[in-house]
Amino acid sequence: MAHPGPIARLIEQFQKLPGIGEKTATRLAYHVLKSAPVLAQGLAEAIRRVKEEVVLCRSCWNLTDADPCAICRDDRRDPLQICVVEEPPDLLAIERTGKFRGHFHVLHGALSPLDGIGPDDLHFGELLDRLEKLGKKCEVIVATNLNADGEATALYLARILKPIGYRVTRLAQGIPTGGDLEYVDPLSIAKSLENRREL
Amino acid sequence: MGHERTAAIVIKTTDFGESDRIVHFFTREFGRVRGVAKGAKRSLRRFIGSLEFPAHVDLRFFEKKTSDLVRVETATLKQQFAGIRGDLEKLSEASLLLEIVAFATGEHEPHRPLFDALVRGLTLIDGLNEWERKGPGVSRLLETRLLSLLGFEPGLAACVGCRKPLDDILHPVFSIARGGVLCDACASGERNLLPVGRDTLRLLAQGIRADIDLLPRFTWSPRTAREAALLIHPFAQAQLGRELRSLRFMEALARTVSP
Ligand SMILES: [Zn+2]
Ligand SMILES: [Zn+2]
Numbered sequence: 511m512a513h514p515g516p517i518a519r520l521i522e523q524f525q526k527l528p529g530i531g532e533k534t535a536t537r538l539a540y541h542v543l544k545s546a547p548v549l550a551q552g553l554a555e556a557i558r559r560v561k562e563e564v565v566l567c568r569s570c571w572n573l574t575d576a577d578p579c580a581i582c583r584d585d586r587r588d589p590l591q592i593c594v595v596e597e598p599p600d601l602l603a604i605e606r607t608g609k610f611r612g613h614f615h616v617l618h619g620a621l622s623p624l625d626g627i628g629p630d631d632l633h634f635g636e637l638l639d640r641l642e643k644l645g646k647k648c649e650v651i652v653a654t655n656l657n658a659d660g661e662a663t664a665l666y667l668a669r670i671l672k673p674i675g676y677r678v679t680r681l682a683q684g685i686p687t688g689g690d691l692e693y694v695d696p697l698s699i700a701k702s703l704e705n706r707r708e709l
Numbered sequence: 710m711g712h713e714r715t716a717a718i719v720i721k722t723t724d725f726g727e728s729d730r731i732v733h734f735f736t737r738e739f740g741r742v743r744g745v746a747k748g749a750k751r752s753l754r755r756f757i758g759s760l761e762f763p764a765h766v767d768l769r770f771f772e773k774k775t776s777d778l779v780r781v782e783t784a785t786l787k788q789q790f791a792g793i794r795g796d797l798e799k800l801s802e803a804s805l806l807l808e809i810v811a812f813a814t815g816e817h818e819p820h821r822p823l824f825d826a827l828v829r830g831l832t833l834i835d836g837l838n839e840w841e842r843k844g845p846g847v848s849r850l851l852e853t854r855l856l857s858l859l860g861f862e863p864g865l866a867a868c869v870g871c872r873k874p875l876d877d878i879l880h881p882v883f884s885i886a887r888g889g890v891l892c893d894a895c896a897s898g899e900r901n902l903l904p905v906g907r908d909t910l911r912l913l914a915q916g917i918r919a920d921i922d923l924l925p926r927f928t929w930s931p932r933t934a935r936e937a938a939l940l941i942h943p944f945a946q947a948q949l950g951r952e953l954r955s956l957r958f959m960e961a962l963a964r965t966v967s968p
Contacts, residue, residue, distance in 0.1 A: 529726065623804035624721060624762070626954030628961030657722070658762040658794055665797050670965070686757075695758025697791050 517543065569640065571616040571633050573598045581605075581614060588612045589644060593651040594637065594667060596620045596660065604653060612651070615640065620659035621666055627659075629666065641676060649677045656683055713779075715739055716787065717768040718827060720807050722760045724750060732760050732781060734768060735810050735827065740818040744770050744779040759784040763793060763803050765828055777816075788828075792835040797962065799834050802848045805955035806830060806855060812949050813859040823858045829921040830855070837925060846929035849937040850916030852945060857917050861948040863941070864889020865914040871895055881907060885943045903943075909936040 513521060517539050524535035542550050566572070567579035574580070581587065591612025595601050601614050617632040641648055652667050654660035668678045684702030685694050715738035725731045730749035734742045749756045759766050760781075765788035770779040793799045810827060814820055830851040837843060853863065867874050869889035875881060878892040882902040890910060896902055912927055919927075929937075942956055 621958075623801045623955040623958040624808060626957045628958045629965045630961055634965075658800065661794055662797060662800055665795070665800075666962075669797070693755075693757055695786055695789060697758055697789050697794070700791070 513539075570614045571618060571636065572601055572614060586611070590648050591651060592637070592641070592644075592648060593653050595653050596655055596663070600653065600655070612649075617654075617663065620654055620663045622659045623662070632663075634666075634670070638670070641671070646675045649679060652678060652680045656681075712769065712771050712782070713739065714767070714769045716824070716828075717742070717766050717784070718807070718824075718831070719760055719762050719764045719766065719784075720811055721762060722749075730756075730760060731778070732784075733811070734766075735807070735814070735824065736768060736819070737821055737824040738819055740820060741811065741814055741816045742770065742779055743777065743816070744781040746781040746784070749781075755783055756781075758789060759786045761789075761794075763790055763807060763831055764788070765790070765831070788832065788835070790831055790835045792837075793831065796840065798840055798844060799837075801955055801959045801962065802834055802844070802851075803831055804958070805848075805953060806851060808953055808955050809852065809855050809859070809945060809949065812951060812953075813856075813861070820858070823855065826851075826854055826858055826921060833921060833924065843925050843929075845934040845938065846912070846927055847924050849913065849934070849941050850919075850924045850927065851921070852941055853913050853917055854921070856941075856945055856948065861888070861945070862917065863913070863944055865910045865917075866890075868892040868895050875907060875910060881905060881910060883910075883940050883944075885947050888944065888948065903936075903940055905936050905940055906933060909933040909940070913937060913941070
């Protein structure tokens with residue numbers, strides 16, 4: 511037996527979401543149908559608002575509902591430290607530490623030769639414009655991921671920023687917390703040796 | 710079906726769900742293989758550093774009857790290629806070689822000579838000094854070598870129209886469409902022809918047969934290196950029937966910064 515039209519449409523929409531197959535989509539659709547109207551209205555409203563109200567901050571390119579975003583508006587933060595991350599969740603991960611009091615710049619991706627993602631596809635130009643306004647006293651802290659694409663992005667940033675006089679630093683790379691030396695890859699051990707510090 | 714073991718190069722890794730990764734390998738014994746590495750995002754023991762492009766690993770996997778994806782059991786690092794990962798130009802070239810291999814081979818179609826040439830090529834790039842001087846020539850020779858092993862060998866020693874030897878051709882030109890050199894007579898009426906020096910064609914022809922470790926000894930001038938790129942890259946894309954993304958990346962990189 512086929513689902514009635516409106517239910518079939520909802521199942522079809524749920525199925526477009528990542529990681530949701532037909533079974534899960536059907537279960538979710540019938541759940542929405544059976545629950546109180548307030549759930550369906552709340553869900554529809556939240557979905558509509560996320561598309562309408564979330565924009566990119568024109569300064570740091572983070573997701574925000576007010577442009578400039580709360581971080582860019584906060585004048586207690588150090589404007590001369592710019593931490594460059596690939597994606598908004600990376601920014602949140604750094605914010606959660608509570609240890610960083612500078613500003614951010616979100617690239618929205620990483621360089622990837624295999625995927626054809628080049629410098630023109632990310633927010634590098636906007637970073638350069640921002641830095642130019644801030645002057646040469648800026649430090650750019652590169653916090654891209656430590657995989658091949660993240661490293662390529664870090665190399666690229668160093669290459670474009672260092673010759674024009676900016677200080678470029680990279681998050682220290684090394685052995686993860688809980689890491690057992692025996693199982694750690696040689697590159698991480700080499701980086702940890704390089705980045706070792708006094709006890 | 711069952712437990713398998715092979716040498717492999719990691720082509721690409723993508724996150725899958727909360728803690729797993731899907732890894733695309735080019736393996737020596739089984740050709741291209743895609744697999745799920747369970748818990749790879751979190752596991753500090755089983756996969757650390759070994760599922761990153763372009764790692765050379767000793768791969769153990771389990772093949773299920775019901776799935777196209779194998780289950781990656783362990784991947785132990787043989788070579789991490791830190792020299793490639795620490796250099797944008799080397800990384801781009803390694804990507805290009807992997808891209809050629811990925812597009813021109815089928816899943817579960819082993820090609821051992823290709824695998825061995827790829828590993829030796831990556832090892833060469835990884836350790837090569839003076840990249841600016843030697844890199845372009847070595848790169849073109851490696852690309853030509855892999856293309857030849859894949860059955861796309863450019864015709865370099867004689868006219869691909871009438872078999873006239875290169876030495877007897879007055880003004881050799883390279884035809885992307887015909888995949889090789891044309892003599893003056895055969896070239897008339899053909900389109901998209903690239904004028905190319907005899908020396909460039911000879912370098913590429915010798916490179917196809919030479920031992921990979923000896924490739925850095927070939928002497929390139931800026932002109933021969935430039936001509937080789939103008940010839941091999943369009944040739945590769947025409948033979949593979951698609952745009953190579955790594956080439957687009959290299960061009961974008963060259964536009965924005967010069968090392
Ligand atoms: Zn902002
Ligand atoms: Zn001819």
